Amino acid sequence: MNIRDIVNRDIVNLTNCESEPIHIPGSIQPHGFLLGLTKDNYLVEFCSGNCAVYSGLAPEQLLGKPLAAIFTDSIVNNFRQYANADVIDSAKPFVFTINGTLFNTTVHESGETLILELEPFPDGTLNLPNLYNQTRTFVSLMEKSSHLIELCGEIAKETRSITGYDRVMIYKFDQDYNGEVIAESKRDDLNSFAGQKYPHTDIPVQARELYIRNPLRMIADINYTPVPLLTIDNNADKTNKSLDLSLSVLRSVSPMHIEYLKNMGVGATLTISLLQNQKLWGLIACHHYSPKVLPHYTRLSAMLQGHFLTSQIAVRETAEEFEVSQGVEKALVASLASLHENEDFIGAHFQSPELLRLANASGAAIYYQGKLSKNGSCPADEALTDLMSFLANKHPTHDFHTDRLLDIYPAAEPIAKRAAGIIYHALPSGANDGILWLRQEKIETINWAGNPDKAVLPNEEGVRLSPRKSFELWMEVVKNKSLPWKKSEINAASSFSYALQKHINFHLIRTQEDKNRILNEELKTANKELANLNWISTHDLKEPLRKIQIFASKVLDREDPDLSAQVKDSVERMRFAAEKMQLLIEDILAYSKAGTMEKVFETIDLNLILGAVVAELRDNVEEKNAIVTAGRLPTLKIIPFQVHQLFINLISNAIKFTKPGTNPEIRITASVETGADISYEKASRLTSYHRISFEDNGIGFEKEYENRIFDVFQRLHPAHKYPGTGIGLAICKKIMENHNGFIRAHSEPEKGSVFSLYFPA
Template identity: 70%
Template sequence: MNIKDIVNRDVVNLTNCESEPIHIPGSIQPHGFLLGIKNEDQVIDFCSANCGDYLNLSPEQILGKTLEDIFQKDQSDLFATYWELNKSNQATPFVFVSNKMEFNTSVHLSGETLILEFEPFPDGTLSLPDLYNQTRSFVSLMEKHSYLPELCQDIANETRAITGYDRVMIYRFDEEYNGEVIAESKIENLDSFSGQKYPHTDIPAQARELYIRNPLRVITDISYTPVPLLTLNDSGEKTNKSLDLSLSLLRSVSPIHVEYLKNMGVGATLTVSLLKNNKLWGLIACHHYSSKLLPHYTRLSALLQGHFLTSQIAVREVAEEFEISQAADKALMESLTILHEQEDFIEDFYKSPSLLNLANATGFAIYYKGKIYKNGLVPENEDLIPLLKKLSENYPNAGLHTEQLISIFPEDEKLSKYAAGIIYHSIAGGTPDGVIWLRAERRETINWAGNPHKAVIHNEEGAARLSPRKSFELWLEEVKNKSLKWRISEINASSSFAYALQKHINLRYVRNQENKNRLLNDELKAANKELANLNWISTHDLKEPLRKIQIFASKVLDRENPDLSAQVKDSVERMRFAAEKMQVLIEDILSYSKTGNMEKVYENVDLTLILKKAVEESADIIEEKNGVINFGNLPVLKIIPFQIHQLFINLISNALKFSKQDVPPVINIEVKTVNALESTSLKLAENTEYFAISFQDNGIGFEKEYENRIFDVFQRLHPNHKYPGTGIGLAICKKIMENHSGFITADSELGKGARFTLYFPKEDIV
């Protein structure tokens, strides 16, 4: 039979200490023994080397056997029943008996191995805890204290009374897992560790992970010699077998941790995990200065103390946070009330005490439109304004809070006196405008239990390795350039105020714009009135002199014709023609003005009827040019009838005017339905169908570059007497289509005619 131990002999040094496999040491403490049974066939696969000290059986007599072979059938059967009933609850151990010695036996499953840990009764009796009195005592403490530190102190006192250890500490971790003793109960002759801090290297990450998985750990004698675990290796080859002892009570601990405790002068320990939201919050750490073997049920009583305290950690911390948040909310409401009631809040109320209180800040400032408004203890403008500009550049759309500003901007260490910590929010993206809360530097002296920076030493060969600190004398470290930590309630309150301030500024801007728009509107009304007067003058006062000019010119030409020279006749004729042209222009301007300003009364009308009427009115010129107009039925729409009539007249007249010489004009008027998907080149509204009514002619056309300009007022493509006009007709067409929520387009090719298309939305026009 080839028996091998599974002791993990990896060397622990500076390079691998953070990954030391402490869950598979391959050894146990000697105050009990261990058996590992294959779950599939109940054969003993592991045993500790000290089994002979308790069972008078050698490892060779144990490995490969079953429990029935070791403890006889009656005990084996009873254990099988016990395990079946207690797989999820091992608070009550099974009691095995061998050679008239009783063993409390803790059982758990590790992978496919059932681990049995045997401990002889320390005093030969089964001492059950008084759970009722213990629970009643805790409830009394819970009702007595409102704050967590006070409760922790009494839990430490109670735990020491239950366990009898020389020192019991409540140990709390910070964000970096540095620990601090927040409560302590001890015998009188011991120096106090209360308030001392311990670096995170004292309890590495893998140890913290084990504390989460297994909430109880016991070391009965720091000077113990580890007992190796043995297993069969019949093949004779090197075995890689291991056994995960994460949940074991007898597990041997890291040699570094043993050395650490020896350096502290500790003889025995008991550690209970304190969890919050499934994360390690702290520990109940019990120290004894000689060896101490604690009975099973007393250990459970200590564990129960840990459960009691764990149940209150989150509750008490939330309660404390709630008190602070209530004060912050009260200050926030005061600030918001003033903000909502005062238009000039920034200029007149920036020194309100509530602005400091809502974040428990020592200083506050608003930077707005190049001016800074300060409240409380605030740096000089020449220092603060550059900081605000940097913050706006780096955090334009997100807030920032930090307890150590120099960790972000190292060059700003000089600001720590007033602004070691800040909360910042931008209030106008793209500008330096922002709001900032400041906290002054809080210089703190940390009481470390020994120098935390001396965790690395060099051995005789000069190699570096992790070393337990040999000195635990008080080592003071001064922390500078850091403020108190911002609480969640303070961060939330400042964020809420910054958002409200941003809305206030936007609202103030809107109100200012409304005032400006109101003044501008008044100016526009006055201008429109003046334009109306000018329109009246142009359409009435100017028309009368023009008529007189035309009349006098005609009289001169009619009465004095024989006596006039050819030169005078030509001049008078030109004068009469100019007056007629000016009168037409005035009439067109009047029509264009009426198109936009007249009251819009819409009626459901058949466009076919309006088109027929327009064609009838144009009959003379159509007949004169031998023109043809082809059209079918047009839709019924809600329109302004006289405007659509004018629209059709203008388009028909335009096509007849710009017809080719000696070519009879042909105008084809068609209608179809289009939408945005079918006509991607047009800016049609989505989910809306349009009636597209096109007027296609065979006239002279025009260059494509004029397709959009042709609708501008006074835009004439043919400025000569052959095609007379004012350039307003198509502008009127565009205006009419806008009045009907539609639009008009033109497309043409020079010499090949032109097409004008009217787009009317099919939905009702309102």
Template identity: 70%
Template sequence: MNIKDIVNRDIVNLTNCESEPIHIPGSIQPHGFLLAVKAGTSRVEYCSQNTTTYIGLTPEKVLGKSLGEIFSEEDSRAFDLYANSGTIDSAHPFVFTLHDISYNTTVHTSGDNLILELEPFPDGTINLPNLYNQTRKFVSIMEKSAYLTELCQEMATETRSITGYDRVMIYKFDEDYNGEVIAESRREDLVSFAGQKYPHTDIPVQARELYIKNPLRMIADINYVPVPLLTLDDSTTGDGAEKSNQSLDLGMSILRSVSPIHIEYLRNMGVGATLTISLLHNQKLWGLIACHHYSPLVLPYYSRLSALLQGNFLTSQISVREVAEEFDVSQQLDKALVASLTSLHERENFVEQSFQSKSLLDLANATGAVVLHDGILYKNGLVPEDEDILELLHFLGERYPAKSFHTRSLLNVYPKAESVAKYASGVIYHSLSNTDGIMWLRREQVDTISWAGNPDKAVLQNEDGFRLSPRKSFELWMEVVKNKSIPWRKSEINAATSFSYALQKHMNFQLIQKQEDKNRILNEELRTANKELANINWISTHDLKEPLRKIQIFASKVLDREDPDLSVQVKDSVERMRFAAEKMQLLIEDILAYSKAGNMDKVFEKTDLNEILAEALEELQDVIAEKNAVIVSDKLPELDVISFQIRQLFINLLNNAIKFTKPGVEPSIQVKVDMLAGEQIDHEKALRNTEYYRIAFQDNGIGFEEEYKNRIFDVFQRLHPAHKYPGTGIGLAICKKIMENHQGFIFADSEPGEGSVFQIYFPVI
């Protein structure tokens, strides 16, 4: 039989210490022994080298054997029932008995293996803890401790009483996992570690992960000699399956051997034995209960469980106490916030009238506050010089537009922070608009940190090169921290946020009110103008049209009745008068048509444009026949339109095409239809992601210059003398208005002598 050990002999140095495989050391501590059986069987696949010391059997007589061959068949059957019960309760470990010695056996699964860790009871008996008394004591401690730090101190004292360690510390992590001793109970002759900080390198990432998975860790003697784990050196297991991995994950083990770096660390501290209990909060490592003894100490299993229970008690109170302390602070903040909000709502211009109120500082426990509004800087409390604060506000406004930001160390984000650190090491900033912002300031809090040794010397050089090395000295090393303020509490940040939003609404409301006042004045002016226009329309409809009709009638009568008696000059004058009256009447009717195109109710109906085109052609049939015009059209679509307006549109466009023809050339007009995406249309009103029907009226007329392509749609714009091409200059303006009513648009392309193309675009809705 060939046996080999599975000791992990990887060299730990600076390049791999953070990923040191501490969960698979391949060895254990010697105050117990380990067996590992294949899950579902009782065959021993792994064992520790020290089985002879405890049960008198060498590894050769253990490996490959069943538990029934090592212990009694009765114990083996009872263990099978225990292991297959569904859940293994660590509070009720299994007990094997051999040669009248009882072995406390903790069991857990590791991959495909069931790991058994056996420890003899130190005094040969099983001493169960008095859970009732322990719980009653905790409740008493909890009731008399108002704050979390007080509770931690009491728990440190009680844990030391339960375990008998020389020193018990409660150790809390910050956001970077630097630890601080916040409570301590110790032998009187020992130097206190209270208040000391330890760098995050003391507990690497993978160690912290194991503390989360396995909340209790004991080292009985830091000078122990690691006991190798052994296994059969063959390529297959007893059932013929291949051994894919001969390492054994001991992440949940209580006997697991410890990293040599950690052992060296403890030796440098002068410690002989340790017990560590994890304190978890929101699935993260909040802190540790760290117990130190200055000589070897094997703590009985049930005493360890009692200590673990202390940790569970304390963990249960972390959230409660932190919330309670936060609540006390938030109550004071709420009072200040309510006072500031009340002042904000009661004063029309809070910034100018009440920004310097004390409650504005108190709502965030700030030492200063500033707001930049409409280019004016308003200040409260202790703030830097105006020039410096404006530069800072502009920097934050550009970096955090329409956002909020807070920090206790402005130097981390602002290059010029040292120049304002005295009054603005910590800031809470909220953007109020593109140019406005509000900021609470907290002055610099120069702090002296007591490190247990220089944290910068965690990396040292030795004969093997650079490596993460435990400090040789734990004498106090003082670090002065500048350019930082007291951290902002969550409740302070929330209160500042609430006020900022309220102030932003207040400012927006003021802006809206000012705009409403301006709009009210404009509406009054528009109402007056519309009233005047309505009067003009009335006059145009009745008072002007009626006299014009009479002029035309009387002129016609004069010409008809008095014709023989009139001279040629008089006849010509009367005829000119009648023609002018007709022209004026036509102009008035076109003005009314233009006015109606914008003011009438817009009733849209699904309409076949081919029918509307037919109606327009019928109305223009005399003009078409007179000019011998040829009009050809594609099939037009059905659209939601205002029917009478589209008929007017078609009539105007066709009439223009027939009117502006070249002498001796018969008009030829083509009406073409296609569909385009908004992105393909070169027009300012074309919408992206919208399709349009394009209806083009192409003629062979006289055309016009490029410079007139936009002006022709303005009211009263004429390109040719009235005697040559009669009209009022309003027709195309009416076309433009009609297309605007349909959320569309019209434009024209033309060259002199080459005809014109008028294109109308209807959005496909």
């Protein structure tokens, strides 16, 4: 039988230190032994090299053998029932007996392998914890500790009492995973680590991931010799076997970490993860300065302390945040009240101290319509204006906050004493407009446990990495940074900014309403004057024109030999001009009525209106020998007298503008079209239209006039050939607008014209 180990012998260097495979070391710690079984038939596929020490059976006597070859049938059957449960209870290990020695055995799956980790009872007895007393003690601690830091201190004391370690620390991570000792319980003769920080490189990414997957890890003796895991070397299997020990309690740890602990002078450790929302919030780190094997159930008691603390982290942090938020909320309410009560808040009330308190800021500034207003401690105007311009360009539509402005704005260093941190909200009312809360610089002295820049170094040979050897206090002074903004402060600033924007918008609307009201009054006056002018032009002018026509007719009817032919011709011209002017006035009146008369809609059959129009134009039709044909027209909701006028104008035009020697032919059709099929800017794509078309065989016109012909007084032909005022089609356009529709024309010279009316369906 060929037996080989699966030890991972990769050397940690500068290129792979961030990805060291610490979950597959291929070895374990020697205070227990490991068996790896196939899940289907319980054959021993892996075993640790020290199995003979505990079981009396060498690896070659175990590998490839069934579990029943090691233990009695009754023990194996009991184990099968334990291992085949829906959920293996890791808190209650299975107990194997070997040669009279009891072993706590934790069981978990690793891929297709069932891992058994057997640890002898350290003192030969099973000491179960008193969970009632432990829980009662925690409740008492919880009641007497008002803040999270106080509770952490009490948990550290209680955990040390339960476990007997020389030092117990509560270790909290920041957003970059630098750790800080926020509470500690220790032997009196030891130096304190409280308040010291450790760089994120002390616990690399892969180690943090393992802390999340496996919340408890024990190193019983820092000076242990790793025990290799062994398996049968199958020549047919050319792959390198490995075993994922992420959930293992005996897993051997990284040589880098062992060296790190040796440099600290530590002899044994226990580490318990503190999780919040599936993220690593911190650790309970226990140190002992000599070897220490902690029994399984004592480990569980220590882990229960971690669960107790974890249950309180979110509650206590929320409570502490609530204390801050109460003051913030009070200031926000006062600021909003002031904003709503004062129309000119920016000019007259921006200096309110409540505006600073709502974000616990040291200063505030607003840039609005080219004017800068300040409150509290602020940089000079020019520096603030430049900052506002930068923020408006970088964050034009959303808010932004930071406790280190220098990271995004290189020009912030000269103003950091007053503006190390900011909360910014853009105000879309104008270019560069925005509101800013400022927080002054808070110089921080960080007590690092050793130089963080030398946390990991090449060893003397330069072959692999070594952790730092010095843990002497190393102080770093951090400048250009403010206290971090709390969530309640950020939310309050956001609420006020939103209210301010509404206030500005309301003020703008009020101003615009005032302008519109003045314009409306001016428009009413102009319309009144226009109505008077219209009355004069359509009524007062009619009377003198009528008299001119009467007197001209009388002169022309007299047989007066004293009147020369030249005089009679002049009088005739005068009478013709008066008639033309009267016709123009009547058309202007008709156009005015089309836009101003009350719009009373009725549901009418258009065939009835067309019949009435043709009857009214019978004399014109017969005189020109015109032919009018029409298909079936729809029933629509219309203004009857206006559509009557519309049909008269279109049919009259078709009869009038006829080629000499040609009988007019007018064809009227109806159809339904969707707005999407009509290539015209006034057509709504979501609306269907009734299209009524008037097609004639008249003289037509050029394409360039298809829109211009609907303008007032627009004529395309000389008056002596085709008399008229040029208002008829403008009236048609106005009537269609009154019906929320439109009119279009299509024509070619000498090929006739098509006028189409579009009524919304």
